[in-house]
Amino acid sequence: MDNNLLEKVVSLCKRRGFIFPGSEIYGGLRGTWDYGPLGTELKFNLKQSWWEYMVQDRENVFGMNASIMMNPKVWEASGHVASFTxxxxxxxxxxxxxxxxxxxDIKEHEQTHAKKKEKVEWTEPKQFNILVEAKLGVVEGEKTTVFLRGEITQGVHVNFKNVLDSMRPKIPFGIAQIGKAFRNEITPRNFIFRSREFEQMEMQTYVKPNEKEAMGMFNEMKDLRMKWYLDLGIKKSKLRFREHAPDERAHYAQAAWDIEYETPWGWDEAEGIHHRGDWDLSRHSEFSGQDLSYFDSETNERFIPWVIETSGGVDRALLFFLLNAYYEEKDRLILKLHPKLAPYKAAVFPLLANKPQLIEKARRILKDLKRTGLNVAWDDRGNIGKRYYSQDEIGTPYCITVDFQTLEDDTVTVRDRDTAKQERLPIGELSKFIQKVLLLDN
Ligand SMILES: [Zn+2]
Structure with a gap:
């Protein structure tokens, strides 16, 4: 394992516009990160890929986008006010x-004091709630304390009835959401792995309340979620399942497994798959006084469904994809991102920047490719070799060069990022050629 891999990725992210420290010109704000031009594209592609995979390509799955600020009672019902500590x-x-x-962390801190020949004394452990508070309202003194959501899950469960009434789904069905959550993390660390503001991607699947149905769905979700990481190019040897020990599980969780990634700091959580039983809907039923049951017209039964949840971090998945994609070769640095995730799908170059015919031809190719929905970059600076390396570093799968032969026969050279091999292709085939590698085989 390369001990400096994390530092190298952090430095690449800064240098090439993926991720910057939050509020940097004011000295930063601990535990926050800002996504730059390329990081924003990468994150967008990652979320879109999850959405297609989990929502649009499956049946009986619906999307949601709930507010970040919710009625404070939500967090009493969910147990976060009492025990999110x-x-x-x-x-x-x-x-x-x-x-x-x-x-x-404690040992590390003791060592920094030890270097200055100081001995550390610690206080007794105290419980600290990690929900982030905000004040809402216009009149001073009459402001309500709300919480920025500590997880996105509850926004789905409190809309369970709305989705039932508007979409009439048949059980089992899923409700998905991607969005930001906030936690007063004591020790944000490992770049975007653990920060105070982060994004989650979650699927809540509602099933009939029996073990057979629930565990069937649980195992299906476990496999599906693992497959997503593999389909998007994470090496199999870098991923594993880990079952939670009984004392790690939330008290309501009937089963809990993590998908873990082997990071430079050891195996760590990518996402969790949880069998939550009827905890969420029962609690919200109780606290809101609303009936959150489901009527099964096939069996004429009314019940509170059980929930199988998959809960992944967008930012940490993005970090794992970057760590997984980082390669150093003799004379170049390559980000071997899956084309689906890559910020640019291709880059178009005129061989020489001072030949108007080449530029005009290349501009037209760029425009035509963009029109087919591909995000394509333009570069006419410096020599071709430098332009290749520049695109390799940001993970662009293909570089398309327009040269003098193009003006004669409408073909271009297409260079492959990973092999550096070049082939000649007719301009008319470019879009299809690139679109083909964007498909995931699920
Ligand atoms: Zn200290």
């Missing part, structure tokens, strides 16, 4: 706080 200890010397259950 981390045990914290405070260093008595510098008053910095750490999670009591993160031994490596």
């Amino acid at each position: 981390d045990p914290l200890v405070e260093c008595k010397t510098c008053h910095e706080r750490f999670r009591a259950d993160k031994a490596e």
